[in-house]
Amino acid sequence: MTNYSDNLKEESTYTIAFYNLENLFDIYDDELTNDNDFLPSSDKKWTQKRYDNKLRKLGFSISNIGMEETHKPPVLIGFAEVENQGVIIDLLLSKHLKDLTYDYVHFDSPDERGIDVALIYNTTIFKVISSETFPVLIIEEDGIRDYTRDILLVKGLFVDEPIYIIVNHWPSRREGPEASEYKRLIASEKVSEIILQIKHNEQNPKIIVMGDFNDGPKSNSIKNLLNTNDLYNPMLNLHTIDRGTTNYDFSWDLFDQILFTTNLLEKKSEEITYGSTNIFDAEFLKQFHGKYKGQPFRTYVGKKYKVGYSDHFPVYMTIKKPTKI
Numbered sequence: 627m628t629n630y631s632d633n634l635k636e637e638s639t640y641t642i643a644f645y646n647l648e649n650l651f652d653i654y655d656d657e658l659t660n661d662n663d664f665l666p667s668s669d670k671k672w673t674q675k676r677y678d679n680k681l682r683k684l685g686f687s688i689s690n691i692g693m694e695e696t697h698k699p700p701v702l703i704g705f706a707e708v709e710n711q712g713v714i715i716d717l718l719l720s721k722h723l724k725d726l727t728y729d730y731v732h733f734d735s736p737d738e739r740g741i742d743v744a745l746i747y748n749t750t751i752f753k754v755i756s757s758e759t760f761p762v763l764i765i766e767e768d769g770i771r772d773y774t775r776d777i778l779l780v781k782g783l784f785v786d787e788p789i790y791i792i793v794n795h796w797p798s799r800r801e802g803p804e805a806s807e808y809k810r811l812i813a814s815e816k817v818s819e820i821i822l823q824i825k826h827n828e829q830n831p832k833i834i835v836m837g838d839f840n841d842g843p844k845s846n847s848i849k850n851l852l853n854t855n856d857l858y859n860p861m862l863n864l865h866t867i868d869r870g871t872t873n874y875d876f877s878w879d880l881f882d883q884i885l886f887t888t889n890l891l892e893k894k895s896e897e898i899t900y901g902s903t904n905i906f907d908a909e910f911l912k913q914f915h916g917k918y919k920g921q922p923f924r925t926y927v928g929k930k931y932k933v934g935y936s937d938h939f940p941v942y943m944t945i946k947k948p949t950k951i
Contacts, residue, residue, distance in 0.1 A: 637946040638785075639901055640751065641692030641700035644836040644882055646795070646872075646938035647684055648925055649741070650717070651709040653677050659740025661709065669929045678720075680925055683935050685722035691906045692942045699726055700942065701751045701784070705744045706775070706795035706838045710734065714744055733759045735776035743778045743793045743837070753783040760820055762813045764797065772797070772809065779820055785947045787832070787898055790824055792817060794837025796847070807847070810840060814847040821855045832898070833857075835885045838938065842880050857885045860903035860943065871905055871939045873921040880905075882941045890945070901944035911935055 651664035653674055664672040689699045708714055711732045718728050731754060732744040747754070759776035766772050778793040794817065797809035817835060824831050835857065841847045843862045852859055861883045870878030890900045913921045913934070923934030 636949050638949060639696045639944050639946050640785075641696050641698075641942050641944055642702045642791075642834060642836075642884065643688075643691045643700045643906070643940050643942035644704040644706075644793070644838075644884055645684075645688065645691070645940035646706040646838045646882060646936060647708060648936035648938060649707055650680065650684070650705075650713045651677075651740075652713050652716070656709070656740060659709070660738055661740050664709075670926060670931065676931065677716075679933070680935075681717050681720040682722065684717060685720040687906075687908075687911060687935055687940065688717075689722045689726070690908065691940050692904075692944060695902065695944050699748070701748045702791060703746050703940075704778075704791065704793040704836045705746070706793075707741045708732070708744050709740055710742070711744075714746065718746065729754075731757045731778065731780050733757075733776065733778065735759065736761070736773040737775045738773050741775065741795070743775055743795050745778060745780050745791060745793055747782070751785060755781045755783065755788075757781070760816055762797075762809075762816050764809050764812055774809070774813075777813070777816060777820065779824075784898060784945075787947075788828070789898070790831055790833040792820060792833065792835045792837075794835065794839060796837065796839045796841065798840050807841075807845075810845070810847040811850065813839075814851045817851055818854045830889055831887070832890055833887045834890075834943075836883070836941075838882050840881050843883060848883070848885075852885065856888055858888050858891060858900075859883065859885045860900070861885075861941065864903065864905055869905065869907070871907075871922075871941060872937055873918075882938055884941055884943050886943070896948055898945045898947050901946045903941070903943045906940040906942055911939060 666673050714730045727749045728746045730746045735742045757780045764772040774797050775795040780791045796813040865880035870880045871882040913923050922937050924937040
């Protein structure tokens with residue numbers, strides 16, 4: 627019997643990424659959201675020039691994620707902290723992305739700050755079949771709902787193979803890690819419900835869960851997600867004292883992660899399989915001098931404009947697709 631690998635010419639390698647864009651707001655006032663910090667008249671002086679500069683910088687960063695491994699821009703990129711579909715369109719029309727064949731999936735969510743998650747994709751590689759969002763229902767102790775980002779689910783064909791992408795931005799830690807943990811556990815349970823629904827409708831589906839979870843790989847919310855859904859977290863070994871995706875008080879966190887079902891680890895004829903995972907922390911994305919040297923080169927620190935990219939580094943995984951002779 628001939629092994630399937632003997633009949634393969636090569637493997638094509640592709641990048642899938644996630645990126646928290648740090649408050650990608652337009653310059654216009656939306657009366658339905660709390661976007662007053664990002665207006666030309668605000669203390670931050672969020673002008674058209676600054677907006678265009680951020681779009682250009684983010685576009686450059688996005689186009690280079692995984693380039694070292696795949697020699698081409700990512701096929702799929704999940705986003706956090708986009709204000710609306712307009713900013714996504716502006717981003718895709720910016721200097722470094724305008725000639726690439728990207729389209730997007732976005733829904734407005736009820737988040738109080740007016741920020742959403744989204745997915746952009748290379749239309750020549752990935753074909754969207756369906757998309758929907760799921761609310762994360764959080765009720766505070768006083769009975770008032772805490773409106774946070776919806777979870778985005780996209781089903782598509784990745785080089786003609788079905789795959790599901792779940793994009794997340796879980797509740798923040800602004801009340802403290804322990805006091806706010808229950809909110810992220812609720813979000814984790816909602817993702818488990820989504821995965822259960824997918825598995826009910828399809829046998830052995832390939833699922834990728836990505837996002838800014840505001841929790842690290844060893845947090846209860848992430849461990850529950852892994853244990854409940856037969857997921858693999860390749861990011862466990864990336865978090866060190868000297869490396870992460872975001873830095874607070876000179877301490878690194880790995881809140882941005884990509885998890886996936888273990889069937890992506892199986893080597894099968896003609897099917898996509900997992901390649902590698904990494905943090906995209908290229909030197910141009912880092913603060914280049916001062917006491918914050920090496921940390922993410924941010925757009926703002928408080929009200930001070932820093933001319934940078936984001937307060938998060940992107941993360942990415944590569945997947946391989948065998949090609950027959």
